[in-house]
Amino acid sequence: MRQLFELAAQTLTQDAGPSPLALRVIRHLRCDLTEVVLVSQRFATWEHVNLQRGVDAYLAAHSPGADWFGPPGAAHQPHQDMLQLLSMPVHVGMLRGGPRGPSPAGAVVRGGAVRGDLGVGVASYGTAAIGPAENTEVVALGLVTSAAPDGNPVVIGLREFGPQCLLEILAADRSTATATRDEIERLMRANDVFRGQVLSFTASEHHGNSLVTFLPRPAVAARDVVLPDGMLEHVERHIIGIADLSAELLGAGQHLKRGLLLHGPPGTGKTHTVRYLTGRLTGSTVILLTGRSIQFIDQAAALARRLQPSMVVLEDVDLVAVDRDFTPNGNPLLFSLLDAMDGIGADADVTFVLTTNRADILETALADRPGRVDLAVEIPRPDARCRERLLRVYSRDLAADADLGEVVAGTEGVTASFIKEMIRRVVLVSLRAGERPPVLRGPHFAEVLGEMNGEHQALTRSLLGAGTDSAEPARRGPGGPPVPARLRHFR
């Protein structure tokens, strides 16, 4: 109570002139606090890193070496804009900033204020990613003095506020502030850290807002993608071939935007193919949305348009496509997705790739709104030739002493990922048998195939994608997955 009364008395008796922070700003702007104009622009938090880069580029050109400063201590209320912050009476900052005892000149005292410039603190910083394994510092709350493009003084403020970050420009007149903001936005786009990167949108657990994360660009060789003859080339021609001819196509009045649907059973290589394409599209921005992050389709589409040439990958769309929970208007997500695909101009060099193992769910929606997907490719379970190629791919660096022809014959109806897992287990069996280095032997294959197809493995087997809708349904056991006929006899 005593403190409260003291504070009240102080407030009433004090001629609460401008705080040191406000003084620093108005001295630079050469006008009164009441005349200061604030122009602000909001961005999603994941744009903070670009905002910082834009401001940094601006400062480098207009006030190199300028120092960031901020309110002392924790005086800042996040809902306040910079003007409110500057108008705050001095004692609030002083109280929250804590006691200020004598300290060596220039030393940072508690609350972040610096002696000699009492009442002005340092900026506070956070970190943001600029690549799959690199971070940078971003100003979470701070101010810096600079000059507008026309040379007039401005103060640039940055702050994070909930799921947003704000750019705030203080100046003595609006046009000066606006011109500065526009130039910073231009530099933001010119220095966009997302351009040419592989990105993924995820929902932040803390704010419930979107986050953008950087992923390393995968390197998958064409020979490691085992698809029926000509399929990969066809897909590649559609995606990359058009990108290579974009200028000529546009010149001939043809559209660039394209959509690819990859469908087929789990584990047949849809994601694998996407990874291959991502690796091939160096220089393009790739944005991945999986499962529930498809709710960020609008932001992703806007980003794709901004950073073209780009590819937006919507993985496993069936999982959420008909979900009404994640859209503001309660429409199925699939509609938002199709709208977003529509919203991108036909001349944009943007590719949409949708993957699903339930093409039937998408069929009606896509058929009702033609032109979104101009190539649909079904990736089947590997035939004998593909299974042989898969065996060779996944046993490339391993010693083998087995009749691979028999393995091929004994694995009819399984998926590519099944073959990959089978080789891994054969290696394990060999290692357990004490073989160094491991050898892929016929009996090992027999053991593993028996194990992978045993009744008790039914769940694992269906998870690994061994067909539940096999080409040979007659062989299906009661309620279980199909058992390739020759498998049991395989030795």
Ligand SMILES: Nc1ncnc2c1ncn2[C@@H]1O[C@H](COP(=O)(O)OP(=O)(O)OP(=O)(O)O)[C@@H](O)[C@H]1O
């Ligand atoms: N066609 C293929 N050629 C070579 N390897 C493959 C192929 N298909 C799958 N694989 C291997 O199996 C793994 C799993 O396959 P992938 O994730 O591509 O399946 P998917 O079709 O996307 O399945 P889902 O529908 O469950 O998403 C791949 O990482 C890859 O190692």
Ligand SMILES: [Mg+2]
């Ligand atoms: Mg997949």
